[in-house]
Amino acid sequence: MQNIKRTNFSENIMQAIFFLSAFISVLAVLAICLFLFMRGIPAIAEIGFMDFIFNEKWGPTNTPASYGILSMIVGSIYVTAGAIVIGVPIGLMCAIFLAEFCPDNVYKFVKPAVNLLAGIPSIIYGFFGMEVVVPFVRENMGGNGYSIMSASLILGIMILPTIISISESSIRAVPDNYAEGSYGLGATKEETVFKVVLPAAKSGVLTSIILGIGRAVGETMAVVMVAGNAVMPLDKIELFKPIRTLTTNIVTEMSYASGLHESALISTGVVLFVFIIILNASLSLIKSKAQRN
Amino acid sequence: MIDKLKIENVDLYYGEFQALKNINMNIQENEITAFIGPSGCGKSTFLKTLNRMNDLIEGVKITGKILLDGVDIYKDMDATVLRRRVGMVFQKPNPFPMSIYENVAYGPKTHGIKNKAKLDEIVEQSLRSAAMWDEVKDRLKKSALGLSGGQQQRLCIARAFSVNPEVILLDEPTSALDPISTMKIEDLLIEIKNNYTIVIVTHNMQQATRISDKTAFFLHGEIIEFDETERLFSMPKNKKTEDYITGRFG
Structure with a gap:
């Protein structure tokens, strides 16, 4: 009897610890939301929602000041789209190769390399971008190198490990008997895959x-080092010209901003x-759809 | 009777382990040949050598000769050509996670048929041959994974028909199914045997007696006895066969 009681007691304690741990991460999310919305929403109200989102003029130090971020929204979308165009085909092909075609002795080298790519700090990506990618773009494609193109290239590389590792494991998780069924009909390996x-x-x-898109949209450090960060009027945005994204807008100006500018x-x-919330929502949509099948 | 498949002195090794020992047999056209024997006796392994599905497993070595219409399938035939002529239905129903239509159309598409009308015709024909056209004709676009286990297995049989094979190998096709689904598949096999050569591995001796013309009894990687099904079950020549079919081991 006493034994049972003791088990219950320790179980309760453990449960409390688990609950607390879960609660802390939820609390962190809530606190961040609360901070963002409490500080951010009043400013949007003051500037005016339409003037904030759909105005391309950003001049917080002008008189009168203007606070339109449309150019940066478009900038974020462009560099992310560029990263997807570069990163997804390469990442997916790499994942297929690793999961289906890679000989063991090659896998031993490729897999750790991909993992290492994931661990490289974004400042290093930024340096690499500044010293290698930007000059490369300048000399071979035009412009001064600080551009949507350079940012897309760097982000395209940065999202590779996310795309490769998750795609690879989901390809490996496909039951073998699907492939067997295909081979049994006389399909080749390529057709089956x-x-x-x-x-x-x-x-x-x-x-x-x-998840790759999420990483690209949120990346700041590497982008600020290669994108040039000029606020471009919408009709002047070009692949080989500088661009400012949402994240780089914050990081370039936060150090000296105050008042409404800061807000x-x-x-x-x-x-x-x-x-990010929209991306997460689409993630859960995909998951629930996959479960229904 | 015509020998569709001739098997001569086949040995199979998984690494060091010898799984098949000196297999010799002839499988005749338009008959159902059943392989019986306890688990691990090599009957499924042998079935898979007949369309080279063992090629997919690493470390498998096969010696001897298997001839399909007189052609050596390991030396003189491409595996994809062979598997098109020698189709397979697996133990666990394995429809692709696609629509019913796409499941059946997959094989012909793979072999280069693109014409929609032609594909429609093949899908209908194959599903009719598998006696399930009427059950599914109104939901061809629905996912095959929504079908019951028995329907999934018949869909896999329809899928095997879709590439117009000459031989159909079935690896314990009813072991995961209920008795009614099992009966439907057995009836189906008897019905189609005039157009195909059928080889079935089964755990179920009653099934062998119900549907097969010839039966081979496998034990420890060898064929102990191979004969007309009726004779093998009523007058087994070998003591081990007798012990097995009377339920003394297995």
Whole structure:
């Protein structure tokens, strides 16, 4: 009897610890939301929602000051789209190679390399971008090198490990008997991989792409070092010209901003946050759809 | 009777382990040949050598000869060509996670048929042959994973028909199914045997007696006895066969 009681007691304690741990992460999210919205929303209200989101003029130090972030929203979308165009095909092909075609002795080298890519700090990516990618773009493609192109290239590389590792494991998770069924009909390895295995891994692949988008949208340090950060009027935005994104807007000006200017930067953070919420919502949508099948 | 498949002195090794020992047999056209034997006796392994599914497993070595219509399938035939002519239905129903239609159309598409009308015709024909057209004709676009286990297995049989094979190998196709689904599949096999050569691995001796013309009894990687099904079950020549079919071991 006493034994049972003791077990119950220690179980209760453990449960409390688990609950507390879960509670702390929820609390952190809530605190961040609360901070962002409390500081950001009033500023959006003061500037005016339409003037904030759909105005391309950003001049917080002008008189009269203007606080339109449309150019940065578009900038974020462009560099992210560029990263997807570069990173997704390469990442997906790499994942297929690792999961289906890679000989063991090659895998031993490629897999740790991909993992290492994930661990490299973004400041290093930024340096690499400044010293290698920007000059490369300047000399071979035009402009001064600080551009959407350079940012897209760097982000495209940065999202590779996310796309590769999640896609690879979802391809590996496809039951072997699907592939067997395909071979049994006389299909080749390539046909089997691309027409049966890959479609069966679809939800995992989509998940990897969305997480990649999340990483690209939120990346700051590497982008600020290669994008040039000029606020461009919408009709002047070009692939080989500088660009400012939501994240780089915050980091370039936070050090000297005050008053409404500072609040407008936090509001920029709110917009970024909304992007991330939309991405997360689409993630859970994919998951619930995958479960229904 | 015509010998569709001739198997001569086949040995199979998984690494060091010898899983098949000196297999010799002829499998005749338009008959159902059943392989019986206890788990691990090599009957499924042998079935898979007939369409080279063992090629997919690392460390498998096969010696001897298997001839399909006189052609050596390991030396003189591409595995994809062979598998198109020698189709397979697996133990666990394994429809692709696609629509019913796409499941059946997959094989012909893989072999280059793109014409929609032609594909429609093949899908209908194959599903009719598997006696499930009427059950599914109104939901061809629905996912195959929504079907019951028995329907999934018949869909896999329809899928095997879709590439117009000459031989169909079935690896314990009813072991995961209920008795009614099992009966439907057995009826189906008897019905189609005039157009195909059928080889079935089964755990279920009653199933072998119900549907097969010839039966081979496997034990420890060897064929102990291979004969007309009726004779093998009523007058086994070998003591081990008798012990097995009377339920003394297995």
